[in-house]
Amino acid sequence: MVIKPKVRGFVCVTAHPGGCAAQVAEQIAHVRAAGPIKDGPRKVLVLGASTGYGLSSRIAAAFGSGAATAGVFFERPSEEGRTATPGWYNTIAFTRAARAAGLYARNFNGDAFSDTLKQEVVTALKADLGQVDLVVYSLASPRRQHPRTGAVHKSVLKPVGTSYSNKTVDTDKGIVSEITIDPATDAEMADTIAVMGGEDWEMWMDALETAGVLAPGATSVAYSYIGPEVTWPIYKNGTIGLAKNDLERAANRIDARLKAHGYGRAFISVNKALVTQASSAIPVVPLYISILYKIMKERGLHEGCIGQMQRLFATQMYNGNPLAFDEAGRVRVDDWEMRPEIQAEVARIWPQVTSENLAALTDIVGYRAEFLKLFGFGLPGIDYEAEVEPHIAGSEL
Ligand code: NAI
Numbered sequence: 001m002v003i004k005p006k007v008r009g010f011v012c013v014t015a016h017p018g019g020c021a022a023q024v025a026e027q028i029a030h031v032r033a034a035g036p037i038k039d040g041p042r043k044v045l046v047l048g049a050s051t052g053y054g055l056s057s058r059i060a061a062a063f064g065s066g067a068a069t070a071g072v073f074f075e076r077p078s079e080e081g082r083t084a085t086p087g088w089y090n091t092i093a094f095t096r097a098a099r100a101a102g103l104y105a106r107n108f109n110g111d112a113f114s115d116t117l118k119q120e121v122v123t124a125l126k127a128d129l130g131q132v133d134l135v136v137y138s139l140a141s142p143r144r145q146h147p148r149t150g151a152v153h154k155s156v157l158k159p160v161g162t163s164y165s166n167k168t169v170d171t172d173k174g175i176v177s178e179i180t181i182d183p184a185t186d187a188e189m190a191d192t193i194a195v196m197g198g199e200d201w202e203m204w205m206d207a208l209e210t211a212g213v214l215a216p217g218a219t220s221v222a223y224s225y226i227g228p229e230v231t232w233p234i235y236k237n238g239t240i241g242l243a244k245n246d247l248e249r250a251a252n253r254i255d256a257r258l259k260a261h262g263y264g265r266a267f268i269s270v271n272k273a274l275v276t277q278a279s280s281a282i283p284v285v286p287l288y289i290s291i292l293y294k295i296m297k298e299r300g301l302h303e304g305c306i307g308q309m310q311r312l313f314a315t316q317m318y319n320g321n322p323l324a325f326d327e328a329g330r331v332r333v334d335d336w337e338m339r340p341e342i343q344a345e346v347a348r349i350w351p352q353v354t355s356e357n358l359a360a361l362t363d364i365v366g367y368r369a370e371f372l373k374l375f376g377f378g379l380p381g382i383d384y385e386a387e388v389e390p391h392i393a394g395s396e397l
Contacts, residue, residue: 040065198250
């Protein structure tokens with residue numbers, strides 16, 4: 001079939017297998033061009049490995065330092081006549097490339113929040129790799145079924161305490177409007193913490209440690225975001241921010257636990273705001289990203305997920321570098337985004353943006369291109385008019 005993008009709000013319901021493979025190849029090329037990462041990870045488990053920051057972490061580990069990687073994700077496979085979600089195609093492309101380079105790659109498509117999947121992964125890692133020296137926690141999900149209580153928690157993106165009004169953009173239609181979001185209820189706050197907080201990360205580390213699958217000196221990292229004050233009511237001080245505080249709590253506990261055994265470390269890396277499936281669902285943030293991209297591109301400071309993860313590995317976690325922590329004990333690769341001159345420019349442009357001047361004042365064009373790229377559209381060298389087979393069987397994985 002000929003596969004075209006079908007955008008519905010902040011998702012695209014189709015994905016192009018060739019385009020997804022091309023964007024994975026671009027990321028691999030980026031890492032290879034940056035050169036080997038000395039003393040990098042050898043055996044890596046990535047939770048949330050199929051898209052966004054998790055996929056880029058996996059690529060940086062595999063192609064930057066020759067790591068064996070196991071990836072966990074939740075993606076809809078393709079069927080006869082129906083495309084998969086992009087993470088499915090990304091993973092097939094990654095796995096083919098890794099194996100072609102002689103690297104171990106194993107995949108687990110299922111619910112990472114469940115005990116069943118955790119046990120399946122632990123058993124497989126024990127048999128195949130013995131122990132892992134890096135665990136990347138990069139899940140982003142709208143829901144979690146709690147493995148012990150069976151309760152289904154749904155996360156919300158809302159302010160805490162008082163309602164919040166600001167500009168937002170419909171990235172598809174290019175319309176800038178004012179949005180007011182009512183504050184979350186106590187139950188919604190608790191649910192968001194249950195989904196995006198640190199409990200599941202702790203459960204993973206517990207399962208791995210109990211089974212003896214963590215190597216001495218093992219590192220674990222999870223990702224967070226802080227961003228500028230204009231987004232704080234909906235992000236840092238909103239329900240997702242509460243969940244991120246809980247992720248920091250978990251980082252401290254996991255770190256203490258690893259150190260109590262005389263080895264290991266766990267920490268949070270605060271990453272840059274980027275177009276991913278997760279971030280496109282957050283009100284206000286896509287407008288901020290569109291402004292930010294324009295400013296960072298003009299100054300030659302723009303990075304995508306792979307640029308961020310390659311830099312995290314090469315300048316902070318490995319290559320003989322010590323981790324540089326901020327006052328709260330977090331690693332910051334959002335440092336370029338948060339430079340005062342970048343943020344001053346965002347603050348200058350923000351109040352001026354309207355639907356009419358959106359294209360001139362922001363990089364909405366780049367935002368849209370980046371969004372479509374997540375689904376494999378708009379890649380150079382792909383003939384989007386050509387017939388392609390959407391179905392790639394799971395036996396590939
Ligand atoms: P994403 O939507 O691109 O990736 C999410 C991953 O989680 C995918 O691999 C998906 O398959 C997997 N997943 C979701 N539910 C799952 C489940 N139940 N079981 C197994 N796998 C599941 O998200 P993105 O943006 O890469 O986010 C990853 C982390 O990075 C999150 O903690 C996010 O808050 C953080 N972050 C994101 C930023 C951004 O601007 N996108 C900025 C800074 C941090």
